[in-house]
Amino acid sequence: MSIISQEGYSFKFDSSKCFSCNGACCRGESGKVWVLIEEMEKIANFLGIELEEFKRDFVKKEGERYSLKEIKVKGEYLCIFFNPSTCRCEIYPIRPLQCKQFPFWPSLKNKKNLYEVCKECKAILLS
Ligand code: SF4
Structure with a gap:
Protein backbone atom coordinates (compact mmCIF):
# COMPACT_ATOMS: atom_id res chain seq x y z
CA MET A 1 0.00 0.00 0.00
CA SER A 2 1.91 3.03 -1.19
CA ILE A 3 -0.85 5.66 -1.09
CA ILE A 4 -0.78 7.43 2.24
CA SER A 5 -3.28 9.94 3.54
CA GLN A 6 -3.47 11.76 6.82
CA GLU A 7 -6.35 13.44 8.57
CA GLY A 8 -6.35 17.21 8.14
CA TYR A 9 -4.42 17.17 4.85
CA SER A 10 -6.05 17.80 1.47
CA PHE A 11 -3.61 15.63 -0.49
CA LYS A 12 -2.31 12.06 -0.56
CA PHE A 13 1.20 10.76 -0.97
CA ASP A 14 2.30 7.92 -3.26
CA SER A 15 5.51 6.67 -1.68
CA SER A 16 6.17 4.27 -4.60
CA LYS A 17 7.12 7.33 -6.68
CA CYS A 18 10.06 7.99 -4.34
CA PHE A 19 11.92 5.10 -6.01
CA GLU A 52 30.30 14.69 20.00
CA GLU A 53 31.90 13.57 16.76
CA PHE A 54 28.49 13.48 15.13
CA LYS A 55 27.72 17.02 16.31
CA ARG A 56 31.04 18.28 15.01
CA ASP A 57 30.80 16.70 11.57
CA PHE A 58 27.13 16.47 10.69
CA VAL A 59 25.11 19.25 12.29
CA LYS A 60 25.02 23.01 12.67
CA LYS A 61 23.90 24.60 15.91
CA GLU A 62 21.18 27.14 15.30
CA GLY A 63 20.30 28.88 18.54
CA GLU A 64 19.19 26.09 20.84
CA GLU A 70 24.36 20.67 3.74
CA ILE A 71 26.93 20.33 1.00
CA LYS A 72 26.89 22.67 -1.98
CA VAL A 73 27.43 20.83 -5.25
CA LYS A 74 27.10 22.47 -8.66
CA GLY A 75 24.88 25.24 -7.39
CA GLU A 76 22.51 23.11 -5.32
CA TYR A 77 22.48 22.09 -1.69
CA LEU A 78 22.48 18.43 -0.71
CA CYS A 79 21.67 17.11 2.74
CA ILE A 80 24.88 15.72 4.17
CA PHE A 81 23.30 12.26 4.26
CA PHE A 82 22.09 12.30 0.68
CA ASN A 83 24.13 10.12 -1.64
CA PRO A 84 23.97 11.67 -5.14
CA SER A 85 25.33 8.51 -6.78
CA THR A 86 22.47 6.35 -5.59
CA CYS A 87 19.97 9.17 -4.97
CA ARG A 88 19.29 7.61 -1.59
CA CYS A 89 19.46 8.65 2.05
CA GLU A 90 22.40 7.01 3.81
CA ILE A 91 20.56 6.93 7.14
CA TYR A 92 17.12 6.09 5.81
CA PRO A 93 16.04 3.65 8.58
CA ILE A 94 16.78 6.20 11.28
CA ARG A 95 16.28 9.46 9.37
CA PRO A 96 14.92 12.38 11.43
CA LEU A 97 11.21 12.62 12.17
CA GLN A 98 10.96 15.69 9.94
CA CYS A 99 11.98 13.51 6.97
CA LYS A 100 9.72 10.64 7.99
CA GLN A 101 6.71 12.93 8.22
CA PHE A 102 7.22 14.56 4.80
CA PRO A 103 4.98 15.78 3.17
CA PHE A 104 2.55 15.82 6.09
CA TRP A 105 3.97 19.01 7.55
CA PRO A 106 1.69 21.66 9.06
CA SER A 107 3.27 24.23 6.71
CA LEU A 108 1.94 22.24 3.74
CA LYS A 109 -1.66 22.73 4.85
CA ASN A 110 -1.11 26.12 3.26
CA LYS A 111 -1.97 25.77 -0.45
CA LYS A 112 0.69 28.20 -1.63
CA ASN A 113 3.44 26.24 0.15
CA LEU A 114 1.96 22.96 -1.05
CA TYR A 115 1.91 24.02 -4.71
CA GLU A 116 5.55 25.13 -4.43
CA VAL A 117 6.60 21.71 -3.11
CA CYS A 118 4.48 19.95 -5.75
CA LYS A 119 6.69 21.46 -8.45
CA GLU A 120 9.49 19.24 -7.12
CA CYS A 121 7.69 16.26 -5.57
CA LYS A 122 5.67 14.14 -7.98
CA ALA A 123 4.55 11.80 -5.20
CA ILE A 124 2.13 14.35 -3.75
CA LEU A 125 -1.32 13.66 -5.16
CA LEU A 126 -3.62 16.66 -5.15
CA SER A 127 -7.34 15.92 -5.01
S1 SF4 B 1 15.77 11.75 4.12
FE1 SF4 B 1 16.35 13.47 5.46
S2 SF4 B 1 18.28 12.81 6.39
FE2 SF4 B 1 17.95 11.52 4.61
S3 SF4 B 1 19.05 12.54 2.93
FE3 SF4 B 1 16.92 13.25 2.87
S4 SF4 B 1 16.90 15.16 4.07
FE4 SF4 B 1 18.79 14.03 4.59
Missing part, protein backbone atom coordinates in the same frame (compact mmCIF):
# COMPACT_ATOMS: atom_id res chain seq x y z
CA SER A 20 11.94 6.86 -9.36
CA CYS A 21 12.81 10.28 -7.96
CA ASN A 22 16.28 11.80 -7.87
CA GLY A 23 15.87 12.82 -4.24
CA ALA A 24 14.06 16.12 -4.77
CA CYS A 25 13.21 16.44 -1.07
CA CYS A 26 16.85 15.99 0.01
CA ARG A 27 18.49 18.41 -2.43
CA GLY A 28 17.86 21.75 -4.12
CA GLU A 29 17.52 25.01 -2.29
CA SER A 30 19.10 25.38 1.12
CA GLY A 31 16.76 24.28 3.90
CA LYS A 32 16.63 23.04 7.46
CA VAL A 33 16.35 19.46 8.64
CA TRP A 34 15.97 19.74 12.38
CA VAL A 35 17.31 16.97 14.58
CA LEU A 36 16.64 16.34 18.26
CA ILE A 37 19.32 15.11 20.65
CA GLU A 38 17.66 11.65 20.78
CA GLU A 39 17.74 11.50 16.98
CA MET A 40 21.38 12.57 16.90
CA GLU A 41 22.22 9.82 19.39
CA LYS A 42 20.45 7.23 17.23
CA ILE A 43 22.18 8.37 14.05
CA ALA A 44 25.58 8.51 15.77
CA ASN A 45 25.01 4.99 17.03
CA PHE A 46 23.98 3.87 13.52
CA LEU A 47 27.19 5.39 12.14
CA GLY A 48 29.27 3.87 14.94
CA ILE A 49 30.59 7.20 16.21
CA GLU A 50 30.32 9.24 19.40
CA LEU A 51 27.69 11.93 19.74
CA ARG A 65 18.50 23.68 17.96
CA TYR A 66 20.52 21.58 15.54
CA SER A 67 20.06 21.09 11.82
CA LEU A 68 21.80 18.70 9.45
CA LYS A 69 24.66 20.21 7.49
